[in-house]
Amino acid sequence: MKRLCVFCGSSVGANPAYSEAATTLGTLLATRGIGLVYGGGNVGLMGVIADAALAAGGEVIGVIPRALADREIAHTGCTELRVVDSMHTRKAMMADLSDAFLAMPGGVGTFEEFFEAITWTQLGLHRKPCGLLNVAGFYSPLAVFIDQAVSEGFIKPVHRAAIVVDDDPARLLETLSTIDLPDVPKWIKRDET
Ligand code: AMP
Numbered sequence: 001m002k003r004l005c006v007f008c009g010s011s012v013g014a015n016p017a018y019s020e021a022a023t024t025l026g027t028l029l030a031t032r033g034i035g036l037v038y039g040g041g042n043v044g045l046m047g048v049i050a051d052a053a054l055a056a057g058g059e060v061i062g063v064i065p066r067a068l069a070d071r072e073i074a075h076t077g078c079t080e081l082r083v084v085d086s087m088h089t090r091k092a093m094m095a096d097l098s099d100a101f102l103a104m105p106g107g108v109g110t111f112e113e114f115f116e117a118i119t120w121t122q123l124g125l126h127r128k129p130c131g132l133l134n135v136a137g138f139y140s141p142l143a144v145f146i147d148q149a150v151s152e153g154f155i156k157p158v159h160r161a162a163i164v165v166d167d168d169p170a171r172l173l174e175t176l177s178t179i180d181l182p183d184v185p186k187w188i189k190r191d192e193t
Contacts (some may be wrong), residue, residue, distance in 0.1 A: 003034065003037050040078065041068065076077070101129070128181075164176060
Protein backbone atom coordinates (compact mmCIF):
# COMPACT_ATOMS: atom_id res chain seq x y z
CA MET A 1 0.00 0.00 0.00
CA LYS A 2 1.51 3.33 -1.09
CA ARG A 3 -1.19 5.70 0.07
CA LEU A 4 -4.12 5.42 2.46
CA CYS A 5 -7.16 7.67 2.30
CA VAL A 6 -8.34 8.52 5.81
CA PHE A 7 -11.78 10.01 6.40
CA CYS A 8 -12.20 11.57 9.80
CA GLY A 9 -14.21 14.04 11.79
CA SER A 10 -13.87 17.79 11.53
CA SER A 11 -14.27 17.68 15.33
CA VAL A 12 -12.06 15.90 17.84
CA GLY A 13 -15.00 14.25 19.62
CA ALA A 14 -15.71 13.85 23.31
CA ASN A 15 -13.16 11.16 24.17
CA PRO A 16 -9.41 12.01 24.14
CA ALA A 17 -8.88 8.46 22.81
CA TYR A 18 -9.99 9.71 19.36
CA SER A 19 -7.17 12.25 19.07
CA GLU A 20 -4.70 9.77 20.55
CA ALA A 21 -5.66 7.22 17.90
CA ALA A 22 -5.34 9.85 15.13
CA THR A 23 -1.84 10.67 16.38
CA THR A 24 -0.92 6.98 16.52
CA LEU A 25 -2.24 6.31 13.03
CA GLY A 26 -0.58 9.39 11.50
CA THR A 27 2.77 8.46 13.03
CA LEU A 28 2.39 4.84 11.96
CA LEU A 29 1.69 5.80 8.36
CA ALA A 30 4.78 8.00 8.24
CA THR A 31 7.08 5.39 9.77
CA ARG A 32 5.82 2.76 7.33
CA GLY A 33 6.30 5.04 4.34
CA ILE A 34 2.56 5.10 3.57
CA GLY A 35 1.32 8.48 2.32
CA LEU A 36 -1.76 10.03 3.93
CA VAL A 37 -4.55 11.31 1.69
CA TYR A 38 -7.19 13.24 3.59
CA GLY A 39 -9.65 16.14 3.44
CA GLY A 40 -7.00 18.86 3.76
CA GLY A 41 -8.46 20.58 6.83
CA ASN A 42 -6.61 21.72 9.93
CA VAL A 43 -9.53 21.14 12.26
CA GLY A 44 -10.67 18.18 14.36
CA LEU A 45 -9.20 14.71 13.88
CA MET A 46 -8.24 15.74 10.32
CA GLY A 47 -5.78 18.27 11.70
CA VAL A 48 -4.50 15.87 14.36
CA ILE A 49 -3.69 13.05 11.95
CA ALA A 50 -2.08 15.39 9.41
CA ASP A 51 0.09 17.03 12.08
CA ALA A 52 1.21 13.63 13.39
CA ALA A 53 2.13 12.28 9.95
CA LEU A 54 4.00 15.47 9.03
CA ALA A 55 5.85 15.55 12.38
CA ALA A 56 7.06 12.00 11.73
CA GLY A 57 8.29 12.95 8.24
CA GLY A 58 5.43 11.43 6.25
CA GLU A 59 3.83 12.47 2.97
CA VAL A 60 0.48 14.21 3.44
CA ILE A 61 -1.79 15.10 0.54
CA GLY A 62 -4.81 17.21 1.40
CA VAL A 63 -7.69 17.50 -1.07
CA ILE A 64 -10.02 20.35 -0.21
CA PRO A 65 -12.88 22.11 -2.01
CA ARG A 66 -12.21 25.79 -2.76
CA ALA A 67 -15.12 26.93 -0.59
CA LEU A 68 -13.51 25.35 2.49
CA ALA A 69 -9.97 26.43 1.56
CA ASP A 70 -11.13 30.03 1.09
CA ARG A 71 -12.47 30.05 4.62
CA GLU A 72 -8.86 29.59 5.76
CA ILE A 73 -9.41 26.22 7.28
CA ALA A 74 -7.07 24.38 4.92
CA HIS A 75 -3.93 22.88 6.44
CA THR A 76 -1.07 24.96 5.07
CA GLY A 77 1.65 22.51 6.14
CA CYS A 78 0.66 19.60 3.85
CA THR A 79 3.27 18.13 1.52
CA GLU A 80 0.74 18.91 -1.19
CA LEU A 81 -2.63 20.67 -0.97
CA ARG A 82 -4.94 20.15 -3.91
CA VAL A 83 -7.74 22.71 -4.08
CA VAL A 84 -10.68 21.42 -6.13
CA ASP A 85 -13.99 22.85 -7.31
CA SER A 86 -16.46 20.64 -5.44
CA MET A 87 -17.01 17.94 -2.84
CA HIS A 88 -17.61 15.47 -5.67
CA THR A 89 -14.26 16.19 -7.31
CA ARG A 90 -12.61 15.95 -3.92
CA LYS A 91 -13.93 12.45 -3.21
CA ALA A 92 -13.04 11.18 -6.67
CA MET A 93 -9.50 12.58 -6.39
CA MET A 94 -9.02 11.17 -2.89
CA ALA A 95 -10.09 7.77 -4.20
CA ASP A 96 -7.80 7.95 -7.25
CA LEU A 97 -4.77 8.84 -5.13
CA SER A 98 -5.25 6.00 -2.62
CA ASP A 99 -4.94 2.23 -2.44
CA ALA A 100 -7.32 1.73 0.51
CA PHE A 101 -9.72 3.69 2.72
CA LEU A 102 -10.00 4.01 6.47
CA ALA A 103 -12.54 5.88 8.56
CA MET A 104 -11.61 7.27 11.94
CA PRO A 105 -14.45 8.37 14.22
CA GLY A 106 -16.43 11.25 12.74
CA GLY A 107 -19.88 12.53 11.88
CA VAL A 108 -22.11 12.44 8.83
CA GLY A 109 -19.37 13.82 6.55
CA THR A 110 -17.13 10.91 7.50
CA PHE A 111 -19.93 8.36 7.16
CA GLU A 112 -20.92 9.66 3.73
CA GLU A 113 -17.37 9.52 2.40
CA PHE A 114 -16.79 6.03 3.78
CA PHE A 115 -20.03 4.60 2.45
CA GLU A 116 -19.37 6.04 -0.98
CA ALA A 117 -15.94 4.37 -1.02
CA ILE A 118 -17.51 1.02 -0.03
CA THR A 119 -20.20 1.43 -2.67
CA TRP A 120 -17.58 1.98 -5.37
CA THR A 121 -15.74 -1.14 -4.23
CA GLN A 122 -18.98 -3.15 -4.34
CA LEU A 123 -19.80 -1.93 -7.81
CA GLY A 124 -16.32 -2.75 -9.02
CA LEU A 125 -15.56 0.91 -9.90
CA HIS A 126 -12.38 0.38 -7.92
CA ARG A 127 -11.03 -2.60 -6.04
CA LYS A 128 -9.87 -1.11 -2.76
CA PRO A 129 -10.56 -2.30 0.78
CA CYS A 130 -12.26 -0.16 3.42
CA GLY A 131 -11.52 -0.21 7.14
CA LEU A 132 -13.21 1.23 10.21
CA LEU A 133 -10.84 2.12 13.05
CA ASN A 134 -13.01 1.20 15.99
CA VAL A 135 -11.55 3.58 18.57
CA ALA A 136 -13.12 3.07 22.02
CA GLY A 137 -15.93 1.03 20.43
CA PHE A 138 -17.14 4.04 18.39
CA TYR A 139 -18.01 1.92 15.35
CA SER A 140 -19.31 -1.19 17.17
CA PRO A 141 -23.00 -0.22 16.73
CA LEU A 142 -22.38 0.42 13.01
CA ALA A 143 -20.70 -2.98 12.63
CA VAL A 144 -23.75 -4.60 14.24
CA PHE A 145 -26.03 -2.68 11.90
CA ILE A 146 -24.03 -3.71 8.83
CA ASP A 147 -24.20 -7.33 9.99
CA GLN A 148 -27.96 -6.96 10.32
CA ALA A 149 -28.11 -5.74 6.72
CA VAL A 150 -26.24 -8.93 5.76
CA SER A 151 -28.56 -11.24 7.72
CA GLU A 152 -31.58 -9.41 6.28
CA GLY A 153 -30.32 -10.01 2.76
CA PHE A 154 -29.34 -6.47 1.75
CA ILE A 155 -25.55 -6.85 1.77
CA LYS A 156 -23.80 -9.91 0.36
CA PRO A 157 -21.37 -11.67 2.73
CA VAL A 158 -18.59 -11.20 0.13
CA HIS A 159 -19.12 -7.46 0.22
CA ARG A 160 -19.25 -7.41 4.01
CA ALA A 161 -15.83 -9.09 3.98
CA ALA A 162 -14.36 -6.04 2.21
CA ILE A 163 -15.22 -3.89 5.25
CA VAL A 164 -12.58 -4.48 7.93
CA VAL A 165 -13.38 -3.42 11.48
CA ASP A 166 -10.50 -3.34 13.97
CA ASP A 167 -9.55 -1.40 17.09
CA ASP A 168 -5.82 -1.75 16.49
CA PRO A 169 -4.36 0.68 13.91
CA ALA A 170 -1.27 -1.43 13.07
CA ARG A 171 -3.33 -4.60 12.57
CA LEU A 172 -5.91 -2.74 10.52
CA LEU A 173 -3.18 -1.37 8.24
CA GLU A 174 -1.76 -4.86 7.86
CA THR A 175 -5.16 -6.31 6.93
CA LEU A 176 -5.86 -3.52 4.43
CA SER A 177 -2.48 -4.13 2.76
CA THR A 178 -2.90 -7.88 2.46
CA ILE A 179 -6.63 -8.54 2.07
CA ASP A 180 -7.61 -10.44 -1.04
CA LEU A 181 -10.82 -8.83 -2.24
CA PRO A 182 -13.23 -11.16 -4.03
CA ASP A 183 -14.06 -10.12 -7.54
CA VAL A 184 -17.83 -10.19 -7.10
CA PRO A 185 -19.50 -7.08 -8.46
CA LYS A 186 -22.85 -6.19 -7.05
CA TRP A 187 -24.85 -6.42 -10.23
CA ILE A 188 -27.60 -8.93 -9.70
CA LYS A 189 -29.28 -10.70 -12.56
CA ARG A 190 -33.08 -10.75 -12.55
CA ASP A 191 -33.19 -14.54 -12.19
CA GLU A 192 -30.91 -14.49 -9.10
CA THR A 193 -33.38 -12.84 -6.71
P1 AMP B 1 -17.80 15.24 9.86
O1 AMP B 1 -17.45 13.78 9.93
O2 AMP B 1 -19.28 15.48 9.75
O3 AMP B 1 -17.10 16.07 10.88
O4 AMP B 1 -17.26 15.73 8.45
C1 AMP B 1 -15.95 15.53 8.02
C2 AMP B 1 -15.91 16.07 6.66
O5 AMP B 1 -16.45 17.41 6.69
C3 AMP B 1 -14.58 16.25 6.03
O6 AMP B 1 -14.08 15.11 5.46
C4 AMP B 1 -14.91 17.33 5.06
O7 AMP B 1 -15.60 16.81 3.97
C5 AMP B 1 -15.80 18.25 5.78
N1 AMP B 1 -15.16 19.35 6.49
C6 AMP B 1 -15.73 20.01 7.50
N2 AMP B 1 -14.92 20.98 7.96
C7 AMP B 1 -13.80 20.92 7.25
C8 AMP B 1 -12.58 21.65 7.25
N3 AMP B 1 -12.34 22.63 8.11
N4 AMP B 1 -11.63 21.31 6.35
C9 AMP B 1 -11.87 20.32 5.49
N5 AMP B 1 -12.98 19.61 5.44
C10 AMP B 1 -13.95 19.89 6.31
